[in-house]
Structure formats: structure tokens, C-alpha cells
Amino acid sequence: MDRVISLSVGEIALKGKNRKYFENKLISHVKRVLQGLPFGKIYKEQGKIYVEVDEDSLNEVINRVKKIFGIYYISPCIRVDKDMDHIKEAVLKILEDIKDRDKVKTFKVKTNRADKKFPIKSPEFSRKMGAVILKNIEGLNVDVNNPDMYVYIDIKQNVYVYTDKIKAYGGLPVGTNGKGLLLLSGGIDSPVAGFLMAKRGVEISAIHFHSYPFTSERAEEKVKNLAKILSLYTGKMRMYSVNILDIQKEINAKCPEDQMTILSRRFMMRIAEKVARENDIDVLITGESLGQVASQTVESIAVTNASVNIPILRPLIGMDKVHIIDIAKEIETYETSILPYEDCCTLFLPKHPVTRPKLKYIEKSEKNIDVEGLVEKALESLSVYDIE
Amino acid sequence: MEIYLDNCSTTQPREEVVEEIIYALRKEYGNPSSLHKLGLQAEIAMEKARETIADFLKVSKEEIFFTSGGTESNNIAIQSIISKYNRIGKHIITTLIEHSSVYNVYKFYEEQGFEVTYLKVNERGIISLEELEKAIREDTILISIMQVNNEIGSIQPTWKIKELIKKKNSKALLHVDGVQAFGKIKLNIKDWGIDTFSISGHKIYGPKGIGVLYIDKNLKINPIIYGGNQERGLRSGTENIPGIIGLGKAVEILHKNFDQEQERVKEIKSYFIKRLKEEIDHIHINSPLEEDFSPYILNVSFDYVRGEVLLHYLENKGIYVSTASACSSKGVKENRVLKAIGLNERYIEGAIRFCFSYKNTKEDIDYTIEALKESVKEIRQITMR
Numbered sequence: 001m002d003r004v005i006s007l008s009v010g011e012i013a014l015k016g017k018n019r020k021y022f023e024n025k026l027i028s029h030v031k032r033v034l035q036g037l038p039f040g041k042i043y044k045e046q047g048k049i050y051v052e053v054d055e056d057s058l059n060e061v062i063n064r065v066k067k068i069f070g071i072y073y074i075s076p077c078i079r080v081d082k083d084m085d086h087i088k089e090a091v092l093k094i095l096e097d098i099k100d101r102d103k104v105k106t107f108k109v110k111t112n113r114a115d116k117k118f119p120i121k122s123p124e125f126s127r128k129m130g131a132v133i134l135k136n137i138e139g140l141n142v143d144v145n146n147p148d149m150y151v152y153i154d155i156k157q158n159v160y161v162y163t164d165k166i167k168a169y170g171g172l173p174v175g176t177n178g179k180g181l182l183l184l185s186g187g188i189d190s191p192v193a194g195f196l197m198a199k200r201g202v203e204i205s206a207i208h209f210h211s212y213p214f215t216s217e218r219a220e221e222k223v224k225n226l227a228k229i230l231s232l233y234t235g236k237m238r239m240y241s242v243n244i245l246d247i248q249k250e251i252n253a254k255c256p257e258d259q260m261t262i263l264s265r266r267f268m269m270r271i272a273e274k275v276a277r278e279n280d281i282d283v284l285i286t287g288e289s290l291g292q293v294a295s296q297t298v299e300s301i302a303v304t305n306a307s308v309n310i311p312i313l314r315p316l317i318g319m320d321k322v323h324i325i326d327i328a329k330e331i332e333t334y335e336t337s338i339l340p341y342e343d344c345c346t347l348f349l350p351k352h353p354v355t356r357p358k359l360k361y362i363e364k365s366e367k368n369i370d371v372e373g374l375v376e377k378a379l380e381s382l383s384v385y386d387i388e
Numbered sequence: 389m390e391i392y393l394d395n396c397s398t399t400q401p402r403e404e405v406v407e408e409i410i411y412a413l414r415k416e417y418g419n420p421s422s423l424h425k426l427g428l429q430a431e432i433a434m435e436k437a438r439e440t441i442a443d444f445l446k447v448s449k450e451e452i453f454f455t456s457g458g459t460e461s462n463n464i465a466i467q468s469i470i471s472k473y474n475r476i477g478k479h480i481i482t483t484l485i486e487h488s489s490v491y492n493v494y495k496f497y498e499e500q501g502f503e504v505t506y507l508k509v510n511e512r513g514i515i516s517l518e519e520l521e522k523a524i525r526e527d528t529i530l531i532s533i534m535q536v537n538n539e540i541g542s543i544q545p546t547w548k549i550k551e552l553i554k555k556k557n558s559k560a561l562l563h564v565d566g567v568q569a570f571g572k573i574k575l576n577i578k579d580w581g582i583d584t585f586s587i588s589g590h591k592i593y594g595p596k597g598i599g600v601l602y603i604d605k606n607l608k609i610n611p612i613i614y615g616g617n618q619e620r621g622l623r624s625g626t627e628n629i630p631g632i633i634g635l636g637k638a639v640e641i642l643h644k645n646f647d648q649e650q651e652r653v654k655e656i657k658s659y660f661i662k663r664l665k666e667e668i669d670h671i672h673i674n675s676p677l678e679e680d681f682s683p684y685i686l687n688v689s690f691d692y693v694r695g696e697v698l699l700h701y702l703e704n705k706g707i708y709v710s711t712a713s714a715c716s717s718k719g720v721k722e723n724r725v726l727k728a729i730g731l732n733e734r735y736i737e738g739a740i741r742f743c744f745s746y747k748n749t750k751e752d753i754d755y756t757i758e759a760l761k762e763s764v765k766e767i768r769q770i771t772m773r
Contacts (some may be wrong), residue, residue, distance in 0.1 A: 212700060
């Protein structure tokens with residue numbers, strides 16, 4: 001009798017001949033998150049991935065594995081061979097582990113006979129095992145229509161017995177869908193944007209802009225902490241950090257006050273694009289949500305996009321703030337995002353930012369400053385952190 | 389280059405102190421409550437430190453109680469006195485510029501139904517004795533006044549308060565938060581009639597996590613934490629021997645060097661102010677070099693400058709200071725003390741606190757002045773637009 005967890009891979013199974021690649025990617029993520037914990041073999045058996053685990057660290061294993069994208073369900077199982085007595089033992093043992101045992105009054109056995117050479121057919125086998133449970137465990141009745149609990153028996157090369165299907169995030173394994181550079185601020189939205197794109201398989205790097213000494217080093221530390229939380233889902237993440245104070249000073253001195261925000265934004269995109277190109281990254285990702293603040297308007301987005309030649313993914317674009325906050329809480333970035341930190345960047349915030357910028361006026365303002373030179377100079381301040 | 393001018397926040401322990409602490413950790417690891425030789429040895433070392441501190445304060449050894457620091461000392465004093473005397477009266481007095489470890493305790497008692505008088509201060513940060521005299525009533529049980537203010541360094545005339553108490557209500561007790569005063573200005577707490585007095589180790593080049601509460605021997609108060617009755621029952625918990633020994637050493641050196649170190653710091657403060665006034669426009673000295681200000685603290689407002697931005701500019705040049713208020717994404721956090729002295733908003737935002745130590749030199753100040761000139765100029769180019 002061995003303890004294993006099974007990982008149901010759902011969507012991956014649909015991916016035809018890519019499947020093997022996806023599964024291997026997923027297995028490499030399992031190995032990554034389980035580092036430091038005892039675990040045995042990781043193997044595939046007829047549509048599911050199995051990991052041999054230690055009973056003592058089962059909960060921690062599940063907690064960690066849950067954060068891997070591409071997994072739909074996780075089940076803690078007992079694995080036995082096809083010996084009838086062993087299967088019986090496993091069924092009784094798995095019932096001992098059930099939480100809230102007193103709330104469970106009825107059950108149903110569901111057998112899945114993937115190995116057609118196994119002599120007993122599924123319905124009959126379910127009945128047999130149902131009888132074993134009724135005989136050995138008091139206070140449990142069969143209910144085939146609406147049971148409190150299912151007892152699953154998967155008959156493959158091995159036999160797997162389990163009762164729990166723990167829902168995971170689904171999605172696709174990180175790294176199976178290209179690379180994106182996330183513009184990560186200290187706020188609530190951008191970590192959520194990174195999370196959602198990673199969930200669709202995008203490998204995430206992050207870039208953070210600061211205005212030290214107008215912003216504090218603590219603010220950057222906070223962003224690193226956010227990246228660290230994200231990296232639990234995405235795996236090791238590279239974070240770039242760029243100081244744009246000189247750019248802001250120059251805009252402040254030479255451009256109309258109300259264009260500060262949009263002009264800065266265009267600079268951030270240009271810098272991000274350069275960093276992306278140099279690192280073989282194909283898209284930028286931002287946490288913008290339409291209309292959330294005055295600068296996140298359709299017009300602003302158009303003017304922002306016009307500054308670069310790289311696709312910008314905005315997974316939150318149509319989401320309400322409350323929904324974004326719910327996700328941030330779920331992925332545990334919220335508490336860090338709302339930490340107050342000193343930020344004197346507000347010094348540069350215009351009192352009435354232009355909300356419907358026109359490209360021709362913005363471009364006209366940019367003629368007052370040396371755009372290329374400023375971007376190059378800002379890139380000299382680039383620092384790189386590997387977050388894991 | 390590292391110039392540390394944030395000595396009100398904490399100080400770098402003296403080398404001799406560090407050595408004593410390491411020695412204590414290695415050798416004096418016994419528990420003073422143990423009956424064996426190692427316990428006795430630790431107890432002797434602890435009592436020696438107690439004596440050193442009592443000598444320096446000119447009080448008796450039995451009046452010195454070790455705590456975990458200034459915050460705990462303030463809490464024990466205030467909470468114990470109130471819990472003992474609240475049957476006599478429910479009126480307590482303090483000032484608007486206390487440290488949060490006093491101020492927030494008072495706020496708590498205010499919520500509990502106590503009546504609190506918060507004394508105002510003048511533009512120099514000093515209370516009015518007339519106002520205090522008027523505030524003392526029949527049912528006043530406690531007056532808590534800080535000796536030296538931690539933001540601007542103003543010195544309260546605590547030596548004149550016992551007289552007022554005697555005149556108005558001799559039952560009222562006087563607690564003094566002496567954290568920024570101890571080792572920095574001349575004190576005579578016995579003669580001044582102070583009932584309880586708080587001290588912190590890490591403000592005087594000692595270790596963190598150790599402090600003292602002086603309690604006049606005629607005052608008997610109950611503990612706020614219970615346990616093995618260490619510190620004559622006032623503060624249970626195994627004694628922090630390395631901290632105590634380290635603090636003892638710090639006080640021993642302080643005692644020896646007090647006059648000489650204070651003289652040097654006065655010169656530094658005076659030189660600093662002189663150059664600031666001559667070389668930087670639009671500034672306001674919030675803590676002049678005068679009798680009623682600690683020579684160790686210099687608070688200056690730079691107009692058209694956000695204090696925090698200046699702090700980071702200076703940090704970039706290896707100079708470490710404090711601000712009164714911090715920028716936040718939600719605007720500027722207000723500073724209670726600077727508001728109480730009636731400073732305008734721009735001066736509050738631009739306030740920087742320089743706190744000196746015995747280690748600072750004239751060269752440090754020269755370097756700092758140059759850095760200030762450069763930084764302030766650069767910041768103002770942006771903010772004075």
C-alpha cells in the first residue's frame with residue numbers, strides 16, 4: 001500500500017501530439033515545487049500524472065502542487081496491486097482518512113476499469129466494494145443518486161483508491177506558451193495580470209520602474225516580495241528594475257504638466273520593449289483595466305500602444321476592481337500590494353492628467369526632449385534580480 | 389563614506405560594549421535565579437551593572453529596575469500607577485508631544501473612561517508651567533512629561549513640577565520619559581522629585597532590548613506581568629544578562645566621558661547651524677542651540693523639499709538621517725510633534741532630524757553640508773517649478 005497523489009491534467013489531454021511536451025513541462029514544475037520535500041517517482045499512467053509521496057508531508061505536497069498551472073484536480077490516493085484483498089484494505093484505509101467523517105452519511109463507489117484485462121467489470125466491482133464498506137464501517141449507507149461522498153477506484157496497471165478531488169487552477173503549464181514581460185508595480189492589479197497570463201502558459205519576467213530617491217528602496221523591496229509570491233506559480237522569475245527619475249525630471253521641465261502620466265507611460269513601454277527584445281520576449285503584459293483610473297482610457301491605451309511595436313497583453317482590461325481584488329486575495333498578493341510604502345512620486349502627478357490624449361499633441365511634446373537618449377540612459381540603470 | 393546622523397533612532401554600540409556582551413554570552417550564561425556558582429556569577433555581574441547605573445543617576449541601587457527598553461518602562465510606570473491609584477481619581481495629564489509609548493497608553497486610558505489633559509506646547513516645543521498648574525486637580529493621579537523630545541530635542545522643565553504638585557495635589561505622581569535625555573543632558577532626578585523615569589539602552593551606545601525603569605523608593609507599585617518575580621517582582625522573566633552587562637558598560641563609559649562628549653557635540657551642532665544658515669536658503673531651525681534644547685538633536689525644515697526625498701538623496705551619499713513625516717501613496721503622514729509646535733505644512737513636510745553622537749566630527753558636518761546644498765538644489769529644481 002503506497003501513498004501517491006494523482007494529478008488530472010484536463011486541458012492538456014486535448015492538445016494532441018503536443019501532449020507529451022506539455023506533460024513533461026508539468027512534471028518539471030512538480031519537481032521544482034516539491035524541492036526540499038521527500039517524494040519518490042513521478043510517472044504517467046493513462047492520462048494522469050502520479051507522484052509517490054510521504055504520508056507525513058501529504059498536505060504540504062498538495063498545497064504546493066496546487067499552484068502549478070495545467071493541473072485540474074489533485075487526488076491523494078492509495079496505490080495497490082490488483083490483489084483483491086489489497087484493494088479491500090486500501091478502500092477501508094482511505095475511508096479512515098476522511099475529514100468531517102461525522103458529516104458523511106452516504107457513499108457511492110465509482111470504478112473505472114481502464115485495464116480491460118481485469119476480470120471483473122466496473123459495476124460489479126463497485127457493488128463488491130460497496131458491500132465491503134457496508135460490512136466493515138458503521139453508519140455509512142449507499143446512495144447512488146446523491147451521495148455525500150464518492151469512493152473512486154481506478155483500475156489501471158496499478159489500482160488507485162481515492163475519495164477526494166481537490167480543485168486546482170487549471171490552465172496550461174508555464175512555459176508552454178511563449179514569454180511575456182510583466183510591468184510590475186507595487187499595486188493590486190499587475191500581479192493579478194501576471195498570474196492570469198502565467199495561467200495560460202506564458203513564462204513571466206517582470207520589469208519594475210522606480211524613481212529613487214523619489215521613491216524608497218522599501219517600495220522596490222515590496223515589488224520583489226510580490227514577484228516572489230508570483231514565482232510560486234510561475235517558477236523562477238527574472239525581474240528587471242529601471243530608474244526613470246531622469247526621464248520624469250526632463251518631462252517635468254519641458255512638457256505640459258497634464259501630460260506627465262501618459263508621457264511617462266510611453267517611456268516605460270519603450271524601455272520594456274527594449275528589455276523584451278534583448279531577452280527574446282515577445283509580448284508585454286500590463287495590469288490596466290479600462291476606466292479604472294483617469295489614465296486608463298481607450299484614448300490613453302491607443303497613444304501608449306503607438307509608442308512601441310510589440311503586442312501588449314492586458315488580461316484585466318474588462319474586469320471590475322472587485323473581481324481583481326478577489327483574485328489578488330486568492331493568490332495572496334493582496335496583503336502585500338496594499339502595504340503602504342513611502343512614495344514621493346506623487347510629486348510628479350499632475351493635478352488634472354489629460355484623459356483623452358491626442359497622439360499628435362503627445363508626439364509634439366516629445367519633440368522637446370531627447371526620447372532615444374533618455375531611454376538609453378535609463379537602461380544604464382537596469383538591475384536584474386532572479387526571484388525564486 | 390558612512391555618516392550616521394540618526395542617533396535618536398538608535399546608536400551604534402561602543403566597541404567595549406560589544407566585547408562585554410560577547411563575553412557575557414560566552415561566559416556569564418548562568419541564570420541569576422540558579423543556586424549554583426554560575427547563577428551567582430551572573431547575579432554579581434548584573435548587580436554591578438545596576439550599581440553603575442544608580443551611581444550615574446545619583447540614586448540608590450534598589451531604585452533601578454531592568455526592563456526590555458523605553459517602551460516597556462513607560463508602560464510599566466503608567467499602567468502600574470494608574471491601576472494602583474485609579475480609585476483615588478481618574479484624571480491624568482500628559483503633553484501633546486509625547487513619544488507614542490506614552491501617548492498611546494494615555495489614548496487607551498482615555499477610551500477606558502479616564503479624563504486626560506494633553507498639555508499644549510509653545511513654538512519651541514515647551515509646555516507652560518502655568519497651564520500645568522491649572523490642570524492639576526484633586527483627582528489627578530499621574531502626570532507624564534517627557535524630558536527631551538525625540539523629534540526636536542526641546543527640554544521640559546520637569547525640575548519645577550514637583551513644586552506645583554505639592555501646591556495643588558500632593559498625591560499626584562510624576563513620570564518622566566527620559567529616553568532621549570539619559571546620557572545626553574544633565575539630570576538630577578532625585579532632587580527634582582521625579583517618581584518614575586524611563587531609560588533605554590540602545591540610545592546611549594548600548595544594546596537593544598534592554599532598558600531601565602527608575603522607581604523612587606517611597607513608591608510601591610504592582611507589576612503588569614507576572615511570573616518568577618525577578619526584579620523584586622516588578623518585572624518577571626529571566627534577566628537579559630548580556631543586555632544588562634552591555635548597558636552597564638555603556639553607562640560606565642558615558643559617566644566618564646559625559647562632559648567632554650557633550651561639549652564636542654555642542655560645538656558640532658553650533659557649527660552645523662552656522663553653516664546651514666549661511667549657505668542654504670529657505671530653511672527653518674526647529675531646535676536651536678539653546679539651554680532648553682538637547683545639543684544632540686538638530687531638526688531643520690527645508691522649504692520646497694519633501695523630507696523623505698532629501699533623506700534618500702543623503703542616503704545615496706552615505707549620510708543617514710530621519711524625517712518627521714513620510715510620503716505615502718495616500719499623501720503625507722502627519723507629524724504630531726511638529727504640528728503641536730505650530731509649524732506650517734511645508735515646513736513639516738521638509739523637516740529633517742539630525743541626531744549626533746560622540747563619534748561625529750567637524751569633517752562629517754562639512755561633508756553633510758555639501759551634500760545638503762547639492763541635494764536641496766536639485767530637489768528644488770523639480771518642486772519649485
